[in-house]
Amino acid sequence: MEGLAHLQMRIQEVQDAMGKVIMGKSKAVELLLVALLSGGHVLIEDMPGTGKTTLAKALARCLDCSFQRIQFTPDLLPADVTGYNYFDQKEETFRFREGPVMSNIVLADEINRAIPRTQSSLLECMGEGQVTLDGITRMLPRPFMVIATQNPIEQEGTFPLPEAQLDRFLFCLPIGYPTLDEEKIMLDAYSRNEPINTLKPILIPTEVESCKKLCTEVKVELSLKYYLLNISCATRAHQAIAVGASPRASLGLLFASRALAAVRGRDYVIPDDIKYLAKTVLAHRLVLKPRERMRGVTGTNIVQEILETVSVPVLREGDFYA
Template sequence: MARVTAGIRHNVEKVIEGKSDVVFSTLVVLLAEGHLLIEDVPGVGKTQLAKALARSIDCSVRRIQFTPDLLPSDVTGVAVFNQNTREFEFRPGGVFANIVVGDEINRASPKTQSALLECMEEQQVTVDNVTYQLESPFMVIATQNPIEMEGTYALPEAQRDRFMARVSVGYPPAAAEISMLASHTGANPLDDLEPVTDAAEIRKIIGIVKQVYVADAVRQYTVAIASATRVNGQLALGASPRATLHLLRAAKASAALQGRDYVLPDDVRALAVPVLAHRLLPSAAAAMNGLSVADILTGVVSGVPVPPSLPPSPR
């Protein structure tokens, strides 16, 4: 596991320089069987990050460019009548791949965005009353621009809740940007990227992550954080039970990536903002006072008592 994940991180960091924390979060979501929302300003490498991860894994990859005229059938697939056989044949849409890169997801209409709901939650697609299973691993990596409002549609709460985490790439450090000018102007670094693993190996690592031990105290701590968001007066919408599950699954993947077979409260605490913040809504008073959800959530997490001691892993 250490060999494969180190290879993936090294590969992605060839393209996205100086952002090791973002690459780590992306790997956490992949190994926790979640989906990733990358939200940032244009030109910082959102799509490059998604493509670099996809190319590092030798499995099927499809890209969907979300536009206002994109139809739900373009995403899920459609049944087409075959004149020769006189029968309807199913033609798979863009989600039939291991890694699905959804570029500018908020440019599609809510009707088209909702086509992703079933496949992201249940790893299946239903068309004309027929259900088609999607292969494992399955991960949606969606990008969106948070500042441009014209021609965009805000993601509904149900859609945001299905993304395990939201990350921002941010501007690179000066040294990394200078290095980028030297390496990216002559050729595209994605062209030389070779896969370092395949789908079967990723499935094996996902199985390892599932076996990571979680103490009862850590489970109680995770639920306490989620419960605190539901009763906080500065939040109009708190974390859902799905959010609690995603937070613990991400913590297990983070612990495994750090070489541990057990989860610490610090794993949960460190992932609280990227896993929960995009699901929460501030109250009207908090929004008028200019408080961000991340700031409110940081205060909520700091107010939840951390378990004083944990039993050792049974292994």
Template sequence: MPQLDSLHPIVEKIITNIEKLMVGKRKETILALTALLAEGHVLLEDVPGVGKTMLVRALSKSIDADYKRIQFTPDLLPSDVTGVSIYNPKELQFEFNPGPIMGNFVLADEINRTSPKTQSALLESMEEGTITIDGITRSLPKPFFVMATQNPVEYEGTYPLPEAQLDRFLLKLRMGYPTPEEEFEILNRMEKTNPLSHLQAITTIKELLYLQQSVREVSMDKAIKHYIVKLVSQTRSYSSIQLGASPRGSIALMKASQAYAFIHGRNYVIPDDVKFLAPYVLAHRLILKMEARFEGITGEQVIAKIVARTTVPTQRTKNL
């Protein structure tokens, strides 16, 4: 992870606050903030109990945002996610009862344990920023940020997300197990109290919206845009890939790079931003050939090879 620049002061405060709760997850926290500031969404894939839920709760508390949680189960209905209109006999009219998706920070827990129809209710709302109930379209609150968790597909009772749905997520992350030293520190922190209950807000929704607007102003040199196009276009002809990333992947990598540059206190993107983010932004958008999957090749490995063989632009543009 590039360490050439100091972090944006507000972002640094948020990370420091979250690290009161999360041990050894600074990189994952920065990546989650990258998606948040880029107005994207995150898919967290890992085994249960490694801090996926804790990360999104700590983020929402740090920003004093409205937090909602959806526990996905096989019997969950789309209306359980989006809400439903209920007839009020006293008022002689239907009234909208909002679902848990009407929040600023939404934790979609174990999304691959529910049916494809219910998955689509969430993912379409993420894409459109709206929900439609009984023909009436309602806007979701701003900011609107989804962190969906899923267990690895080898776990029983899972409904793998279709590739087209995976494309809705800006980043895909894995938390990983803590080291023995980190796990020991977790025990120390959790011995007498849950640090989450004492976590204080560092900033506000209004400030976050301003930061998101500032990210859009981060400049990107033409050479770096061409670099992104080269990386993504190679996924469409790589020998191990059946289906490469679409132009949506290029746009996602551009937006994520702008946010990552902003987090590191810059108003311009450098090639290292793109190189670092490429596996997190692009790997989950690929469909590997069957023989590649049998050989244990992963999307992350393929993207790493593409990055390694692609010429990096040397020009850096500063807007002073």
């Protein structure tokens, strides 16, 4: 428990620091850190100018991590992401030039503007933490996290992410517009200087890896595992859904629930952790039937309906075990 208390304190320091840059978005900051501690990746879907890029840059600065931003465009090639081999005439040998993906935090800006071939170059990186080129596999730095962004309303000149790509994102989350008071605070803060330039490293990459390991020690009672699985299985049987949540989604929900419990200072998961994360983890993975999409039904609506129908286990003191 001492280790988890230290983790909570250090993560709270990161949240407080990022909160000075991203005003009024504590939930988005918390979920981003939960994804990091779960070893997952995040797709941020929101309007331009809401702070998506700033959020990623602030995280990298607080963690003293290497950061690269990739602007996805239709002419971007896979080699522009992963790197490529070139012939060094002076040394008369082939050398590898690293792509921007060889960083701790990678911002894939407007990811849906790239062609599917380029989008797919991230599949191995996100799924296995490595890059294979010309038969040689290179491991990516640890921690490794992709934060992708896309505009939900602008469809001209875009290539929708395929289901296989979406399934590799642990979370799909919005940031949303600030309230009037929050935007006033933002105007005052940014009129004096650039708050992100004042951020100092709080954690280092090795500490992040230690925190991730601590999250695996959070206890999940057996009935909670079945509760989580019942939610995932309900998406596969729902009449409005053509393709339900994958086993990867169930694992992601488990890992994220443990990380959330740790961030909130507990060494055990409670039902509310799973309910809080379910829509963020599952909704973007669901493929709705065409008729339901035409009616305006969304994955979030379906997951909310399922949460209201799946029975929640009642836990007693002493029920928790690893």
